[in-house]
Amino acid sequence: MSLLSVRSLSVTLRNRPVFRDVSFEIGPGEFVGLLGPNGAGKTSLMRASLGLIRADGDSSLAQMSASDRARAVAWMPQSREIAWPIPVERLVALGRLPHLPQGRTLPPAEQAYVDRAIERMGLDAFRGRAASRLSGGEQARALIARALAQDTPLLMADEPAAGLDPAHQISSMQVFADLAAEGRSALVSLHDLGLAARHCTRLILMAEGGILADGPPAEVLSTELMAQAFGISIWHRETENGPVFQPLEVL
Amino acid sequence: MIRLMLFLSGTVVILFLIALTAGPADVSARDSLAALFDDSYGPLSLVMWEIRLPRALLAVIIGAALGLAGAAMQGYLRNPLAEPGLIGVSSSAALGAVIAINTGLAASATLGLPFAALAGALMGVFLVMALAGPQGGSLTLILAGIAISAMAGALTSLVLNLSPNPFAANEIVFWMMGSLADRSFVHVGLVLPFAVVGAVILLSLGRGLDALTLGEDAAQTMGVNLKRVRLWLVLGTASVVGGATAVAGAIGFIGLVVPHILRPLVQGQPSRLLWASALGGAIMLQMADIAVRLILPSRDLKLGVVTALVGAPLFLHLIYKTRKGLV
Numbered sequence: 001m002s003l004l005s006v007r008s009l010s011v012t013l014r015n016r017p018v019f020r021d022v023s024f025e026i027g028p029g030e031f032v033g034l035l036g037p038n039g040a041g042k043t044s045l046m047r048a049s050l051g052l053i054r055a056d057g058d059s060s061l062a063q064m065s066a067s068d069r070a071r072a073v074a075w076m077p078q079s080r081e082i083a084w085p086i087p088v089e090r091l092v093a094l095g096r097l098p099h100l101p102q103g104r105t106l107p108p109a110e111q112a113y114v115d116r117a118i119e120r121m122g123l124d125a126f127r128g129r130a131a132s133r134l135s136g137g138e139q140a141r142a143l144i145a146r147a148l149a150q151d152t153p154l155l156m157a158d159e160p161a162a163g164l165d166p167a168h169q170i171s172s173m174q175v176f177a178d179l180a181a182e183g184r185s186a187l188v189s190l191h192d193l194g195l196a197a198r199h200c201t202r203l204i205l206m207a208e209g210g211i212l213a214d215g216p217p218a219e220v221l222s223t224e225l226m227a228q229a230f231g232i233s234i235w236h237r238e239t240e241n242g243p244v245f246q247p248l249e250v251l
Numbered sequence: 252m253i254r255l256m257l258f259l260s261g262t263v264v265i266l267f268l269i270a271l272t273a274g275p276a277d278v279s280a281r282d283s284l285a286a287l288f289d290d291s292y293g294p295l296s297l298v299m300w301e302i303r304l305p306r307a308l309l310a311v312i313i314g315a316a317l318g319l320a321g322a323a324m325q326g327y328l329r330n331p332l333a334e335p336g337l338i339g340v341s342s343s344a345a346l347g348a349v350i351a352i353n354t355g356l357a358a359s360a361t362l363g364l365p366f367a368a369l370a371g372a373l374m375g376v377f378l379v380m381a382l383a384g385p386q387g388g389s390l391t392l393i394l395a396g397i398a399i400s401a402m403a404g405a406l407t408s409l410v411l412n413l414s415p416n417p418f419a420a421n422e423i424v425f426w427m428m429g430s431l432a433d434r435s436f437v438h439v440g441l442v443l444p445f446a447v448v449g450a451v452i453l454l455s456l457g458r459g460l461d462a463l464t465l466g467e468d469a470a471q472t473m474g475v476n477l478k479r480v481r482l483w484l485v486l487g488t489a490s491v492v493g494g495a496t497a498v499a500g501a502i503g504f505i506g507l508v509v510p511h512i513l514r515p516l517v518q519g520q521p522s523r524l525l526w527a528s529a530l531g532g533a534i535m536l537q538m539a540d541i542a543v544r545l546i547l548p549s550r551d552l553k554l555g556v557v558t559a560l561v562g563a564p565l566f567l568h569l570i571y572k573t574r575k576g577l578v
Contacts, residue, residue: 083464
């Protein structure tokens with residue numbers, strides 16, 4: 001059973017083709033990293049497959065009704081908007097909205113999802129703090145927790161690791177990897193190739209108006225593909241501490 | 252939360268009783284309240300039923316409507332500076348009323364003025380929806396609202412400019428300052444359906460507004476239909492603001508200041524702010540209407556003047572506090 005199935009998707013924004021004929025499927029238990037240089041269309045691909053922008057081609061999520069989609073996928077956009085100073089706990093609880101019938105108090109069973117998401121992102125100390133007054137990285141963690149609380153089979157996040165400190169970058173990656181181990185899936189765009197090499201189960205590399213490569217990290221993070229997509233030289237080894245990836249120079 | 256709602260509701264009731272007992276007639280509070288339920292007081296019963304009760308009721312209804320619309324508008328636009336007048340309905344309602352005064356319709360037909368104002372509000376809604384387009388975005392709505400407000404304001408000035416006699420101009424200017432004086436139960440009956448329908452619509456938006464805290468993209472993927480939210484927001488706001496302006500004239504600042512004051516007390520959550528702001532709006536308009544009667548009873552101080560006089564410094568204070576919080 002696939003959680004997201006995209007067939008020959010093309011997006012054109014303001015008469016400029018962003019990407020053409022992109023197809024891929026995401027099944028259960030995958031942690032997919034979406035890589036690519038700036039402007040390659042990572043965000044557009046994710047938004048188009050969610051049905052948030054107009055696109056040609058098919059995406060299984062875009063065809064769903066809004067309420068079905070809200071139970072199938074959780075989305076964390078790149079812009080970290082928190083409009084009001086609501087406490088972190090209530091912010092995370094917003095993720096439960098799609099599952100609630102009309103009415104706004106959270107029943108205890110729902111509170112369990114909220115608590116689990118807060119605990120996973122290490123936000124226990126921030127529960128009562130106003131989310132809009134947290135630092136950028138803390139806000140990002142709160143928003144990841146919000147998406148986790150939505151408790152969907154698929155989680156899509158646009159650069160969730162940007163602005164996090166190294167410890168929280170690693171622990172967030174671990175959270176996504178844990179989701180995959182539980183049989184859910186995550187599709188996450190990333191710029192940190194080192195994190196992608198260590199944590200993702202699969203990488204999709206976007207460049208030149210389409211998907212350049214799609215496969216396990218060891219294959220996608222090759223010297224040739226990195227030179228072609230990013231124009232960089234790399235150092236990539238399997239070590240006793242796991243795979244280590246380091247970009248070296250601009251070619 | 253429950254304590255806040257109880258406090259606000261209690262204040263509304265107390266102010267309602269004060270509003271019923273405050274007035275130029277020299278009678279005790281107990282007598283005036285007793286006269287409501289007993290015809291034997293003669294003229295006092297008449298004063299209570301024909302003058303004070305409708306006025307007090309209008310203050311509650313209109314204040315609540317404006318506070319609610321302000322909270323909904325700020326929640327939708329995710330901007331604490333938004334106010335219900337932003338979509339251009341209040342200025343187009345005012346234009347309708349001004350034309351009615353100028354053409355003599357207001358003087359010749361009993362409810363000519365409020366109905367003309369409602370017609371103006373309706374025109375404003377149609378224009379704003381047509382201009383804002385079918386997409387669910389908030390930016391086009393703001394721009395359309397500003398354009399219509401400017402247009403209606405210009406036309407209002409034109410009517411004033413070409414006004415054949417100074418008395419009509421005088422009446423227009425005073426009407427635009429907003430007042431609840433000399434209103435009857437007919438006016439209550441006129442505004443009530445619009446306020447109730449609008450309030451039901453706006454209160455149903457709580458969930459969507461909560462989700463919009465995270466931005467339009469995130470809200471959409473949480474199952475919120477943005478087009479529907481925007482449509483209902485405009486219709487609900489137009490209903491309450493159109494009705495309120497038709498009956499009471501332009502009363503500003505309530506929809507702006509009340510949600511701003513109450514936001515920290517409901518921990519910023521838009522859905523809770525809707526209810527709290529409705530009560531807060533009722534409180535603020537009641538206080539203003541009582542103040543109008545107590546401060547300068549003989550000079551017919553206008554309500555819109557008082558709300559602006561109180562609202563603007565309050566707003567300055569809030570800006571100052573926000574600025575300190577940011578540093």
